[in-house]
Amino acid sequence: MRAALSLAAIALLVSPVRGDSLPVPIAEGGDESVSCGAVNRGALFGGVALAERGPHHLVPEPWASRDKHYGTAELVGLIQRAAAAVDAAHPGGLLGVADLSAPLGGHVPGHRSHQSGRDADLLFYARDASGAPFTPDGHMPYYTGSGKAYYAYAPAWKVGIPTRYFDTARNWALVKALLTDRQVEVERIFVAHRVEWWLLRHAIKTGEPRALVSRARALLQQPPGVGHHADHMHLRIACSADDVALGRCQPLVRGRARIKRWTKPCPFTP
16 A cells, blocks of 8 residues: 655656556556546546557547547556457557547546546447458447447447448457456446347357356446447446545445546645
C-alpha cells in the first residue's frame, strides 16, 4: 500500500499526463493515477492519456478530437499490452479505441459511466471481404447476426459504411489477453449476447482451457437497460487496492449518473 501522499505529490496527480511521456513502469500499468469514486459518480486524478496512435492501436476520428482518452495508468497499460498480445497472435490488425474518460474524469456526454478512469470503449477487430484486417475508421459498426456490418449507430447514424466482418479470432485473442493480464483485474466486459456466443464458441472450438472459458462466460455480459453492444466492447477494470484507499474507488453506484463536478477530496489523505 502506498504511503499518504504529500501535498506536492497530490498537486502532480491533479494534472493529467500523456502515456508516452511517462517512464515505462508507469505507462505500462504503474500506480501514480487515482480512480476516485464510482464509474458513474467519480473523478480521475493523475490520469494517463492513451496515445492516439500506437504500435498496435488507433484512436480514430472523431474520438481522437474528443479529448476523452484518459484513464488510470492501469487501464492504459492494459489496453497497450492486450493490443500487443493480439498482434503477436494474429499480426496485422489494429485495435480501435473510442472513449475512455475525460482528463479529470467526471461526466462524459453520451455515457452513463466512464467517470473515474476505469472504462474504455474498444472497437471490435474487423476483416474486409478478402479476410484482411480492416483498419478502424470513424464508425462504430453494428454487427448483424451474420457477423457483417454495413451501418453504424455511433458516433452518428450512418447507412452504407464500408462493409466489414466480425474478426472472431482477433476479438477472442483480445478477450483472452484482457482476462489473463497479470497486472490488472478485469471487472466486466460488456458485449451483446450474440457477440458473447461467437467468442465463447470460438474459445471452445480452439481448445482454450476450461477455466478461461468459464471466466470469460462470467465476465462477458450484455448490460441491462442500454444498447446491445453489438458495435463495441465496453471494458471495465476493477478498483485496485491503492485506489480504494486513496480514491475511495468503488463499484458502480446504482441510480443515475452524476453530471455535476466531483467535489469530494481525492486523492484521500487521512
